[in-house]
Structure formats: C-alpha cells, structure tokens
Amino acid sequence: MSAAEGVEVGAADTPRYQQVKAHVLGLVAAGALKPGDRVPSEHELVAAFGVSRMTANRALRELTAEGKLTRVAGVGTFVAAPKPRGAMLELRPIREEILARGGRHSAEVLRLAREEASGELAAAFELPPGTPLFRSEVLHREDGRPLQLEERWVLPAVAPAYLAQDYTSTTPSDYLLAVAPVQEAEHQVEAALPDARLRRLLEMGAAEPCLLLRRRTWVAAPAGPRVASLARLWYPGGRYALGGRFRPG
Amino acid sequence: MSAAEGVEVGAADTPRYQQVKAHVLGLVAAGALKPGDRVPSEHELVAAFGVSRMTANRALRELTAEGKLTRVAGVGTFVAAPKPRGAMLELRPIREEILARGGRHSAEVLRLAREEASGELAAAFELPPGTPLFRSEVLHREDGRPLQLEERWVLPAVAPAYLAQDYTSTTPSDYLLAVAPVQEAEHQVEAALPDARLRRLLEMGAAEPCLLLRRRTWVAAPAGPRVASLARLWYPGGRYALGGRFRPG
DNA sequence: AAGTGGTCTAGACCACCGA
DNA sequence: CGGTGGTCTAGACCACTTG
Numbered sequence A, B: 001m002s003a004a005e006g007v008e009v010g011a012a013d014t015p016r017y018q019q020v021k022a023h024v025l026g027l028v029a030a031g032a033l034k035p036g037d038r039v040p041s042e043h044e045l046v047a048a049f050g051v052s053r054m055t056a057n058r059a060l061r062e063l064t065a066e067g068k069l070t071r072v073a074g075v076g077t078f079v080a081a082p083k084p085r086g087a088m089l090e091l092r093p094i095r096e097e098i099l100a101r102g103g104r105h106s107a108e109v110l111r112l113a114r115e116e117a118s119g120e121l122a123a124a125f126e127l128p129p130g131t132p133l134f135r136s137e138v139l140h141r142e143d144g145r146p147l148q149l150e151e152r153w154v155l156p157a158v159a160p161a162y163l164a165q166d167y168t169s170t171t172p173s174d175y176l177l178a179v180a181p182v183q184e185a186e187h188q189v190e191a192a193l194p195d196a197r198l199r200r201l202l203e204m205g206a207a208e209p210c211l212l213l214r215r216r217t218w219v220a221a222p223a224g225p226r227v228a229s230l231a232r233l234w235y236p237g238g239r240y241a242l243g244g245r246f247r248p249g
Numbered sequence C: 001a002a003g004t005g006g007t008c009t010a011g012a013c014c015a016c017c018g019a
Numbered sequence D: 001c002g003g004t005g006g007t008c009t010a011g012a013c014c015a016c017t018t019g
Helices: A016-029 A042-049 A053-065 A094-100 A119-125 A172-179 A196-201 B016-029 B042-049 B053-065 B094-100 B119-125 B172-179 B196-201
Strands: A069-072 A076-079 A087-091 A105-116 A132-142 A145-154 A184-192 A210-219 A226-236 A242-246 B069-072 B076-079 B087-091 B105-116 B132-142 B145-154 B184-192 B210-219 B226-236 B242-246
Touching (some): A016 A053, A053 A069, A087 A242, A094 A105, A094 A132, A145 A172, A145 A196, A184 B184, A184 B210, B016 B053, B042 B053, B145 B196
Antiparallel strands (some): A132 A145, A184 B242, A210 A226, B184 B210
C-alpha cells in the first residue's frame, strides 16, 4: 500500500495526518522539493498512505495555514516561497530575563506618584495637557548591579491601584499585564548619552552611552484603542545588549 | 433549527465552519464569554447550527490553533487566557525602510574583498581560524545623509558570487536572502561610541553615540544549520532609532 | 455511564483550471 | 474533459474526565 512505508519513521500511534505532514515536510527539507515545486495532490497522498481524502486534506490545509505551502484550487499545491520578512527582535521582560540566566533580581522604587501630563507627555498619551497620570521610577538590579532604570507613566483609568503596588516583589510591567491586556505596543530603540543623575544611578563610566528603549502600549476601550502606558527603559550601554533569536518560516 | 439564525450576519455562501467560528468569536467579543469560560461543545454547535460534527470540530480546532481557545479532551473547550508574550521589535531592511518613508536610498561600496577569519570572527562563524570569508562594507544613505554603515562577512559556500554583485543597485541583505533562505537569525542591539573613522563616515557629532545592531544568520546544511553571515550595522545614535509596532494576540 | 474532544472514513457536490 | 482543491456529511472508534 503505502509507497512510503519503510521510509517514514515508525508511526506507532502518531495521527495519520501528522504522518502525512511530516512526509511532505521531509520532501522539502531533503531538497527533493524546492519553493514553487508542486507537492503531491490530495488524491496522490490518499493512494500513497491509504488514508481518506479528508485526512490528506487536513495535512495539506494545516501546512498551508502554517505558511509552508500555497494552494490554488483547480491547479495544485506548491511549496511556498520563503517570505522576506523583516527580522524580529524579541524582548523579554527584565525580571524574567535576569531570572532566566540564573541571576538575582532586585528593584528599588525611586518614585511613585501622581503627576499632571505636560506637553510632550500629553501628546504621547493623546490626551489634553494637565491630565493626571501615575508615574513610577524603578531601578532594576541583577545581582546587585544596576541594569535598567524604568521610568513609566500610566493612565489611571486602566490601573487605578497602580500606586498601591509593591514593586520590589513584582514589576510594573507584570502588574500592568495582569490588570490590562495589551492590545498593541510600539517600540523604539536608540542610543543616548546619560545625564549626570542617570550615570550615577546606573553606575556607569564617564563616556559610556546608554541604550534607551521607549515603549507605548495600548489597551482596548469603548471608543477605540487608547494609550495605557508609556515607558522609558535605560540600560548601561557597555554592560547590556538587547538580544533575541528569531526563526523565520 | 439554528438557534442563532437572525443573530448571525447573513451567511449566504460563507462556509459553515466560518459561520461557526464567527459565532463563537462573537460571544467572546460581546462579553458573553470571558477568558476561562466554557464555550459550546461540538455537540451543542451541531445541534444549534445543524452542521455535522466534523464541521463544528474544524471551527473549534482552528480557533484553538489561532490561540483564541484552549481544549481539554474529556472536559471541554474554553476561552483562552490572554498570553503575556515577550514584546517584539520588527526590524525592516534599511533600503525598504528608507523607500517606505519616501526617501531616496543610495549606497557606497567601501570594501569588497576576501579575507581570512581571525580569532573572534572564526569563533562567531564556528569555523577554524584562517578559513576564507567574503567581506563587504557598504555605507547606506538616505537622501544623501549617511544612515547606516554595514559591515558584513559571508561564508563563501553559501554565496559564491557574493563579491561579484553590484551593491549600489541591490543590497547585500537582499542578495543573500535571494540566494540562501535564512533558517535562523540572532540579533543583538547595543549602544557604543564610534571610533574616529566611523564618526567621520556617518558624519556624526563629537560626543554622539552609535546604535550597533549585530546579526548572525544561519542556513540549512546537510550536517545541520551553519552560520552563513555576520553583520554589524552601525547607526548614528542622534539621527536614528530602531522602531517597531507589535500587535499581540 | 455520560459527556467531552481526537481522529478517521467513504462517500458527496461544487467551482475552478488546463489541455 | 479530468484533475485540482474547498467544503460537508453521517456515521464511527477511541481515550479521557467527571459524577
């Protein structure tokens, strides 16, 4: 029956549609099929594996949903062209990142207050100047060494109890994520020179630059998405690099 | 039959499984179901919509694959909890980015040669020192102003004709993407001070820091993934910020 | 025991494409 | 016309959880 028997890894109890998926992926990985090539039709897979057409269809449909194949009704199924996506950088929350590499995270709350949005801040929040905002300033340390100064402004409506939290045991990010699911986020990374206070807080050398990550997040609201929080995350440039690995396809 | 008739938008010829998906999503969007709540079982959807179980199953299975539901065999299907993913930063190729904002891209090839991998470089490529590599150095300008210095090393095996390309009309990234699909990529962003030559090339001010993006990419190979290219992308810190927007969920 | 999801079948009808 | 994918059905067997 199965033209592929003896080639596939012993199936045992893996679902048939998974076996079919693995077979097709194998053809591509082995170089037998290149982008643009036609892959076996549902009918051919039915004959080769002794499965029903629904099963072959599910295999090819899922591979298509995963972006690995493209299908054209009436024509056939083809190996998808690798997409030239923009590369992605994944940013992990500071606390999680420190703990992941076995470090000890500690935080010092430098400020926790209400303030009125002034010009630039109000513009970033898309609100009229003078609107009250919560503001926090927390210094994060890894094994005692300063690693990030987190300046943050939060819209009171989305986290009314923001100022009442203990940010030495949780982080502002974690708290916000818990109370208000983020709908959208905007990031910006730049290099900047620290002022005297920042250099002292981060225990930086004289001519050392900072990495500055700005972040705005939006939450859902009746009248459309609304800026919920704005953060400026300062890192010592010589001691830190934002990193990430990304697997295309 | 359909308990939902008159509530759903006129179906006409939209597939039944799509109608079922839309119905369930509608329950969540309308607030009738919250994260953790149980959604109608396949059996209930069969009764309500007059579809076969396979169709109801497909609807719920796809919503689960999309991360909107979670299923537990023997128990039920539930509205998924919003996941606290790490934030992502999407990086666009420099040329594409410039063109996207209506700028004019130009490039100057400063170096295009073969060289032998020395210690640090060899380590990054996971190859013995002395292995020959291709090296390019290209200065990218937006409307005549330097925006990025691209230093790049390439494994000759993955792009034998690398040195023969004209990088004023295409970019090294574009060429590499075309000849060797990237399997994996690693990024690192840091802030650094430029040396005299770099400051001159990027036309930077005296105490201005640089944003440095390091990137390594892997391609598939018979003996497993192998480092194909290493790049160091230098940006003037005062004039540039890596940016990105990210939509969770 | 009853309900759930996980999988599978052997048919079926349709629209579309290409020779 | 035959081949392709897109969809759908009415059953089925199974493993699992819950009462």
